[in-house]
Amino acid sequence: MERMKLTDRTLRQSEETLSLSFREKIELCKLIDKLRVFAIELQPIRREKADSLLIKSICSAVENAVIAVPVGLSQESVQITWNALKNAKKARLQVSMPVSSVQMEYLMHMKPDALMAAAVQTLQTCRSCTEDVEFIAEDATRSDPAFLRRILEAALNAGATTITLCDSAGNLLPEETRTFLQDVMRDLSGLRTVTLGYACANDLSMADADAVAAVQAGVREVKTEAWRKKQISLQHLARILASRGASFGVMSDANTESINRVSAQIHNICRNMRERDLPFRSQSERLSDIGLVLTSHDNERSIIAAAEKLGYELSKEDSLKVWKAFRAVAEKKEQISYHELEAIIAAEAMQVPPAYQVQNYVINTGYTIGAMAHMKLTFHGKELEGISAGDGPIDAAIQCLEQATGRHFELEEFQIQAITEGQEALGETLIKIRWEGKLYSGRGISTDIIGATVMAYVNAMNKIVYEEEEA
Numbered sequence: 001m002e003r004m005k006l007t008d009r010t011l012r013q014s015e016e017t018l019s020l021s022f023r024e025k026i027e028l029c030k031l032i033d034k035l036r037v038f039a040i041e042l043q044p045i046r047r048e049k050a051d052s053l054l055i056k057s058i059c060s061a062v063e064n065a066v067i068a069v070p071v072g073l074s075q076e077s078v079q080i081t082w083n084a085l086k087n088a089k090k091a092r093l094q095v096s097m098p099v100s101s102v103q104m105e106y107l108m109h110m111k112p113d114a115l116m117a118a119a120v121q122t123l124q125t126c127r128s129c130t131e132d133v134e135f136i137a138e139d140a141t142r143s144d145p146a147f148l149r150r151i152l153e154a155a156l157n158a159g160a161t162t163i164t165l166c167d168s169a170g171n172l173l174p175e176e177t178r179t180f181l182q183d184v185m186r187d188l189s190g191l192r193t194v195t196l197g198y199a200c201a202n203d204l205s206m207a208d209a210d211a212v213a214a215v216q217a218g219v220r221e222v223k224t225e226a227w228r229k230k231q232i233s234l235q236h237l238a239r240i241l242a243s244r245g246a247s248f249g250v251m252s253d254a255n256t257e258s259i260n261r262v263s264a265q266i267h268n269i270c271r272n273m274r275e276r277d278l279p280f281r282s283q284s285e286r287l288s289d290i291g292l293v294l295t296s297h298d299n300e301r302s303i304i305a306a307a308e309k310l311g312y313e314l315s316k317e318d319s320l321k322v323w324k325a326f327r328a329v330a331e332k333k334e335q336i337s338y339h340e341l342e343a344i345i346a347a348e349a350m351q352v353p354p355a356y357q358v359q360n361y362v363i364n365t366g367y368t369i370g371a372m373a374h375m376k377l378t379f380h381g382k383e384l385e386g387i388s389a390g391d392g393p394i395d396a397a398i399q400c401l402e403q404a405t406g407r408h409f410e411l412e413e414f415q416i417q418a419i420t421e422g423q424e425a426l427g428e429t430l431i432k433i434r435w436e437g438k439l440y441s442g443r444g445i446s447t448d449i450i451g452a453t454v455m456a457y458v459n460a461m462n463k464i465v466y467e468e469e470e471a
Contacts, residue, residue, distance in 0.1 A: 004241055004250040005038035005195065005221040007068070008234055010266070012041035020269070021412050022054060022434055028269055029058045032065070032226055034262050036255040037234070039066035039092060041223070045081055050410065052084035053437040059088035068092040068134065073118040075125050082129040093126040095119060095160075096136035098168075099143040099151055116151050120158045127159035134162040134197070141167045141180055149187055156190040162197055162221060167210065170201030174213035181217040197221035200232055207232045212240060215248050226263060227270045235263050294341060296330035303341070310338060312345055312439055321348040342415075342430060345441055352466035355380055356405065356458050363450055365393045373400035377458070394453050401457055409433040409461070416449060431456040435464050 010032065011025060020028065032040055040062060045051040059067055067088040071081045078093065085091045097119060098107055104115055119135070126133045135155035140148055152163060165181065172180065181198070185191050198214040198221070200207045211222050211232045224234035238254035245251050255262070294306060300323045307314055307322060314322060322341075325348045329336055358377045365371035373396035374387050386404030390396025394414075402408050412432040429444045429452040440463045444455030 001246065002220060002250050004215065004245065004252040005197075006234060006238060006241075006252055006254050007039040007041060007197070007221060007223045008032045008035075008037045008065075008226050009041040009199075009223050009231065010226045010228075012043055012070075022057075022410070022437060024269055025054060026057055026061050028266060030061050031262055031266050031269070033062045034255065035226070035234070035238075035259060036253045037065050037224075038221065038253070039068045039090075041068045041070075041094070044070040044072065045077070045084065047408070048080055049436045050434070052080070055081075055084040056087065057437075059085065059091075063089065066090040066092050066132065068094050070094040070096045070136075071122065071126060073097070073122050075122075078122060078125045078129065082126075086129070090132070091130055092132040092134055092162075093130055094134045094136055095122050095126060095155075096138060098138040099148055100139040101144060101147075102142075103139050112147055112151075116154055119151065120154050123155055123158035123160055131161065133160050134164060135160040136164045136166065136197075136199075138166045139168040140165040141172055142169060145183075149184070152184070152188055153190065156188070156194065160194065162195040163191060164197030164199060164221070164223065166199040168199075168201055170203035170207060170210075172200075172210060173204075174206065174209045177210045178213040178217045181214055181219060185218055195221050197223065199223035202230050202232070205229075208236045208240070211237050212248075215241075215250060220250070226266050235259055294326075294336045294338070296334055296336075298330075306338065306341055307345055310342055310345070312441070314345070318348070324348075342441070352462050354458075354462050355465040355469075356461055358454055358458055359383075361397070361400070361454060363393045363397060365396070371396040373397045375400045375404055375454075377401075377404060379405070393450050397450055397454055398457060401454065401461075405461065407461070409435050409464075412439060414453075416452075429453045429456040431460055433457070433460050433464075440464055 011028065029040055042055060042058065043051070045055070055067070055069060067085060067090065069081050069085050071078045071093055081093065085093070097115060098104055104110060104112060108115060110118070123133060123135060137143070137148065137152065155163060165184065167177065185196065196219050198211065198219040200210045214222065222232060222237060224237055225231040226234045238252060238256050238259055241250065241252040241254070242256045294303065303323055303326050304314065304319050322345055325344045326336065326341065329340065329344065356377055356379055358375065361373065361375040363371065363373050371390050371393045373390065373393070376383065376385050378384065384404040386400040388396055388400040388403050390399045410433060412434050415430040417428055429449065431442045431453070433440055440460045442456040442458065442460030442463070444452035444459065
């Protein structure tokens, strides 16, 4: 009986919709590893320092699964990715590209022969780093059959040890999937010497059935998701293989005994993320929700430990400032919430000279028009300017700041609350952004909540610049 490999790509596929924090991504991978999947797929490296740090952290946390990361079509991308991945207990490099004529031209801006040459060179570079190299043919079911066979044969000759064919549109029925895969395997005998993989979108709500047809056709690795329903379901396929795998001549190592419990934990992480993003519930609010509050009797050590629980790494100087500010608040009230502690940290810790200063901004939005932001600011006196559209005025303001500064940060949390009453109420915005694995907070107060957001974001950016320039 052959071993069936189930690969999870929850983080790979959901990165655009899952605004998970650094710690949540690591925790998610640890949970998926408990399900005894064969591999966990991650996003490609886009921001070298931050993404490399995340990959290294996940490699240290994951005990059993292969960690698979896609590379770009260059030797530099392969080397950067391998440097982050090489200490994993099991590591895989992936070369993923569209092979249909439409996607090759509009996504890759390359002709078929040029794409094939780039694929071969990249695969050879990957193979010089590791023996576990995967070639992923995106949109394979809509590609030209002759070209598909040519590029798969080239990938085999270049050293790929896993070949994955994708129904990216998800429009094949199970019998059509079986026929497509059997035809490719019949024409390319070399596929019998490697692992044949399969991935399918769930646009017709038939991805799980297509996966079963693929297994019957000879596929021995299937890409699944532990969350959402846009790909093949890890939970469903694992149960199907546990019940009927013997009739297909395969067996899976997936931990079906605890799959319900672990899957519920995975869903909770992802569900909590969505509740946090809309309506911006913070980690401090969630801690307070479950009864974790501070009192005037807490000592300095417990306050610093609470700050660490919120994700902050405070220096000795900042720890002392936060402790003194906490004592001042504690003299006036018995209980202090984690949200209030976070406001103290934003106000007291790491106050730095303003490298970035906002000069003026204009935000336009309305019922029938999209939000637009135009902003002018200075960086050490040098004028910067940005113009950006966004999904609402706050999103437009943040994107405008990033465009003007040329920097992008991972937005960890965003909190808004009124701190006075009435029509002229002051609003407070607390923003937490992560850069190179470290958390930075900024605080803004204004009668204009968008102005408070801009102030908070710039405040956090100035802290990052200060540390970079002092290093």
